[in-house]
Amino acid sequence: MMTALLIxxxxxxxxxxxxxxxxWMNKKSSKGFPIGTLFVNLLGSFLLGLIVGQGISSGFYSFLGIGFMGAFTTFSTFKLENVQLRxxxxxxxxxxxxxxxxxxxxLLAFAGISLGTL
Incomplete structure (x- = not known):
């Protein structure tokens, strides 16, 4: 139950x-490029790689890796924007x-993992 609460x-x-x-990022772009989604997904890839590379404890991983990073990055918005652009x-x-x-x-996930294992 505690794991579910952390997530x-x-x-x-x-x-x-x-x-x-x-x-905030989308306000900086006026050309129709979905910079906000790209930025959070790339940042999330790097940060999740870093978390995995550091081998953090299961409770903190549930909170940060699964919960926070899972909600911070967005596959559904990414796919919707792709369909709309097409x-x-x-x-x-x-x-x-x-x-x-x-x-x-x-590449950023690999970079995060590599940095996390240092």
Whole structure:
């Protein structure tokens, strides 16, 4: 029961943090590029890699890794934005967004894990 509570509290805080950071970043972009979602997902990939690399305890991992980072990053918004960009034929935004998200996310997760194991 305690694990579920830690995940719920972390998720609550992660969702609020995602909203604040994503909204702040999107205000800086006027070209239609979903910079807010890209930023939180790339930052989340790095931070989760760092958490995993450090091998933190299961209780703290439940709170921070599963709860906070799970709610901070957003796969559903990422997919919705991809569909919207495709439907609006904004391929010059869609393709870089896909590349930055997937390639950048993987590279930053590896970087976080590597840094966490130092």
């Amino acid at each position: 719920a509290i972390g998720g609550f805080l992660g969702a609020i943090a995602r909203y604040i950071v994503s909204t 439907e609006n034929k904004k391929h010059t935004i869609l393709y870089p967004y896909l590349a930055y998200s997937y390639i950048g996310g993987i």
